[in-house]
Amino acid sequence: MTEEILIKTTNLSYHYTNRLGVENINLQLQRGEILGLLGPNGAGKSSLLKLLSGLLRPTAGGIEILGQPLHHDTHRLRAHIGYQPDRNVLYPSLTIDENLRYALGFSRRGRTADWRERLEQTRQLCGLEKLGNRLVSSLSKGMLQRANLAQAIIHQPDIILLDEPTDGLDPLQVKVIRQLLQTLGKTSGIILSSHLLAEVGQTCTSLAVLKQGRLVYNGPAAALQNHARTELLKVRFETPPDIGQLRRLDGVSEVDARPDQSYLVHCRQRNSTTQAIIKLANQHNWHIAEITPQQQSLEELFTQALDAENQALQATDDSGNSTAARTPAAQRRQSR
Amino acid sequence: MTLWIARHEFSALFKTRLGWFMLAAVQLAMGIGLFFLMRVYKIKLHYAATLAKGPTYEIIVLFFALTLYFVLLLVPALTTWSVTLQRRNGSLLFLLTKPVSMTQLVLGKFLGLLMFLLCMLALMLLTAAGVMPGGNIDLGTVFSAWSGTVLAVLAYCAIALFLSSLTTQPVIALLSATFVLLFFVFIEIFASLKVGWIEQLIQFVSLLGHLDLPTAGLWSSVDLLYFVLVTVFFLYLTVLRFQRFSRSSVVSNAG
Numbered sequence: 001m002t003e004e005i006l007i008k009t010t011n012l013s014y015h016y017t018n019r020l021g022v023e024n025i026n027l028q029l030q031r032g033e034i035l036g037l038l039g040p041n042g043a044g045k046s047s048l049l050k051l052l053s054g055l056l057r058p059t060a061g062g063i064e065i066l067g068q069p070l071h072h073d074t075h076r077l078r079a080h081i082g083y084q085p086d087r088n089v090l091y092p093s094l095t096i097d098e099n100l101r102y103a104l105g106f107s108r109r110g111r112t113a114d115w116r117e118r119l120e121q122t123r124q125l126c127g128l129e130k131l132g133n134r135l136v137s138s139l140s141k142g143m144l145q146r147a148n149l150a151q152a153i154i155h156q157p158d159i160i161l162l163d164e165p166t167d168g169l170d171p172l173q174v175k176v177i178r179q180l181l182q183t184l185g186k187t188s189g190i191i192l193s194s195h196l197l198a199e200v201g202q203t204c205t206s207l208a209v210l211k212q213g214r215l216v217y218n219g220p221a222a223a224l225q226n227h228a229r230t231e232l233l234k235v236r237f238e239t240p241p242d243i244g245q246l247r248r249l250d251g252v253s254e255v256d257a258r259p260d261q262s263y264l265v266h267c268r269q270r271n272s273t274t275q276a277i278i279k280l281a282n283q284h285n286w287h288i289a290e291i292t293p294q295q296q297s298l299e300e301l302f303t304q305a306l307d308a309e310n311q312a313l314q315a316t317d318d319s320g321n322s323t324a325a326r327t328p329a330a331q332r333r334q335s336r
Numbered sequence: 337m338t339l340w341i342a343r344h345e346f347s348a349l350f351k352t353r354l355g356w357f358m359l360a361a362v363q364l365a366m367g368i369g370l371f372f373l374m375r376v377y378k379i380k381l382h383y384a385a386t387l388a389k390g391p392t393y394e395i396i397v398l399f400f401a402l403t404l405y406f407v408l409l410l411v412p413a414l415t416t417w418s419v420t421l422q423r424r425n426g427s428l429l430f431l432l433t434k435p436v437s438m439t440q441l442v443l444g445k446f447l448g449l450l451m452f453l454l455c456m457l458a459l460m461l462l463t464a465a466g467v468m469p470g471g472n473i474d475l476g477t478v479f480s481a482w483s484g485t486v487l488a489v490l491a492y493c494a495i496a497l498f499l500s501s502l503t504t505q506p507v508i509a510l511l512s513a514t515f516v517l518l519f520f521v522f523i524e525i526f527a528s529l530k531v532g533w534i535e536q537l538i539q540f541v542s543l544l545g546h547l548d549l550p551t552a553g554l555w556s557s558v559d560l561l562y563f564v565l566v567t568v569f570f571l572y573l574t575v576l577r578f579q580r581f582s583r584s585s586v587v588s589n590a591g
Contacts, residue, residue, distance in 0.1 A: 053433055079435040089430035091422075093351045099430075105340045106434040151430070 004031040006080075006159050006189040007052060011061035014051055021047035022213040024061070029159065029189040034181060036204030037193040044213040045193040046086055049161045052191065053083040066158065079107060082157035084148050086164050086193075092137035096128055096147050099136060100154050107155035118154060125183075126150040127176050141168035149177065153184060160184060162192040166199055178203050230254075231270045232294035235277060236262035238287035245284070249276045264294065337436045341444025345418060346451040354417055355452065358410050362403075362456050363463070369402045370395070370463060392474040396464045397481045397551045403460045404485050404547075407453065408492060408521060412513035414452065415496035418445050420509040438578040442571060446497055453489050457482070477553035484550030487563040488543055492517055494570035501577040 007029040014021035022044040029035055037045045050056045052063060054074040063070040065077045090099040100122060104115055123129050126146045131139070139147060145168055153160060165181075166174045181190060181203050194200050200207065209217035230253055246255045246265065251273050254266040267273035270293050281288050349355035377394045422428040431441055461482055467473065496513040503509050524542040526534075539545050543566075546559040 055429075055432055075435050075437045075440075077435075078433065081433075083433045085426070085429055085433070087426050087429075089426040089433070091348060091351075091427045091430070092425060094348060098351075102344050103430070103434070105344075106337065106436065 005029070005064075006031055006066060007191075008064040008067075009052075009061065010064075012048075012051060012058055012063060013060040014047055014056055015059045016047075020044075020213045021056070021059075022051065022210070025215050027208055027215065027218055029191060031158070031189050032186060033206060034185040034190045034192070034204045036200035036207045037191055037210065038195075038197070038200060038207060039193075039210035040195075042212075043210040045210055046163055047213070048210065049083070049085075049163050049191065049193060052159075053081055053161050054078055055083075079155070080158045081161060082152035082155065082159070083161045084152040084163060084165055086167070088136070088144050088148055090136045090144075090147055090151060093135070095133050095135055096123075096139075096150070097132040099147070100150055103151040104154050118156075122150050122154045125153070125180055127173070142170060142173050145169055146173070146177070149180075156188075158188055160188050160190045162190065164194060165192055166194065166196070174199065230266045230268065231273075233265040233267060233270055233273060233277070234258075234262055234290065234292050234294045235265055235288065236260075236290040237281070238289050239285070241281070241284070241286040245280060246277070249273065249280065251276070262290070337440045338444045338447065341431070341436065341441060342447035342451060345445055345448025349414075349417075349448070349452050352417070354413065358414070359456060359459070362406060362410065363459060365406055366399070366403055366460055366463060369406075370399050370467070373398055373402070374467065390472065390474070391467065392472075392477050393551075395467050396473065396478050399464055400460070400481045400485045401547075401551070403457070404488055405521075407456065407485075407489055408517050409514065410456075411449075411453070411489070411492045411496045412500070412510050412517065414449050415493065415500040415513060416506050416509040418449055419497060419500040420504060420506050424504055424506070432581065438575050442497070442575045442578055446493060446571060446574075449493055449497070450490065453493060454486065457486055457489065460485075474553065477551075480553045480555060481551045483555075484547045484559075487550075487560070488547060491520075491543060491563050491566040491570075494567040494574070495520065498570045498574040498577065501574050 005028055007027075009025050009027050012025040013023045025048060027035075037048065039045050047056065051058055052070075054070055054077065057071055066080060068077060070077055090096075091102075094102075097119065100119055101115065104118060119132075123132055126149055128143070128146055128150060131143060131147075134143075136144070136147065145165065149162065149165055152162065162181075166177050169177065178199070181192065184190060185205075192200070192204070206220055207217060208215060241263075243255050243257065243263070246252065246263065249267075251268040252265055253268070256264040256266075258264055265273060265277070274291060277291065278288065280286075373395045377391060380394065419428065436444075464478065464482075495516060499513040499516055500509040502512070520541065520543045522544075523538055524545050526538050540562070546562045549556050549559055
């Protein structure tokens, strides 16, 4: 069975009047795929999602939705797209139900009786069962996020574009959304942008990493996580330790002192370093108040990944050979 | 889709304080206006045995003219809510991401506002109907003057909608739309310059100038064409403006 391609971009570029949006983006989204769009602020994630939703017109290149050029028939093809922007788009003076009914009215699918059922289903999926009659202006940030997600999926689109869908949600809600995306991802294609590698790692089947509007990585999710060279540990002592000794521990690359009297230990492996720190603390009677693993921010991973790529390129340039090319992007470049 | 948007815009107005406030304000102000017009008519009758124009003109036609001035101040507030404020709070982005063309979107918004304004004008007609049992009223002139008011409001709405689409600042949208509408209404003052073609041009552009005949119970195709042209022209400009949203950073900056 051939996999259905929902989105295909070819050399997609968009330039704002005073800055670059995205440049030469080539990517594909298949049905059943959940693509995580990653990148630091200003990398072009939101611009790319706006282009894919037809909100912005490309400066160059093209977008195909279900095999048809998006900008030849934008408003008809939009019926296949559900887009949740990075801000609230619902009418604040209306209730959640009124907003969802309004959104559903654009899909032209089914009769009014089916609408009620669809509304019920969507509310249930997004955890809004008892909030249908609440005014949008009275919702908390988490509820607002879920309501905005609901308006994007209520018409059962083939393509779902989500800009920071879990921003402002508590861990429980994040879990609910993650499960929802995995359910939706079985029948639709999803592109979601996020800063949180953990969230993307657990939800997405593939990743696209943007930096300054350019695609620097596009591949399986696991590959980028393996790409991370260090892990983090947060350690807080009751008595001040000798940082020099911590730094000299095997596998520790860096120790940062933090304002809350704790230390951030960059290490190769959390488990072995945790044991080493406990052992060292016992030897010197430094009482450990807390030792917890920390998730690396995406920016940190990017910095590492991009630094590694830059170093690889530098080494290639310096030595004239390619032994230093270790990152996936560098390897791809090399293989060409 | 156009009607779906129009229906929603219309009902959404009643979910805000703005809609109810406007209806109440117009009803109150015009009620007071009608009361004063009737008092003035009685005083005039006291000093003159008969009045050349009769109660149809002296009360009802003037009442509709007064309505037109009052509505002129309200239309910019409505269009600012419908376009500028919705662009600011993101609700316009909601529509821009749905499967609707820009023409459908603009027409939907326009029709939604028009339905609201027609409700307002229907109430004015009912208010004016209160005078009818008291005097010899020419119904033809009443309906001609009322339909003139409706067409003028149509043009107001299209002009203000376009001006509201030009900015994301509600105050600027409100002031610019009010100023431009006042310009269209009061430009006739400059016709007194009596400078050949300028005078003719001013008379053609002036909105009030095209209501002279309808308020006398007559309609000319030129007047009708004027209101239709102004409405279509400004709606077309609004569609072009909305289409520009997808070619610029407007969408990303302000929804």
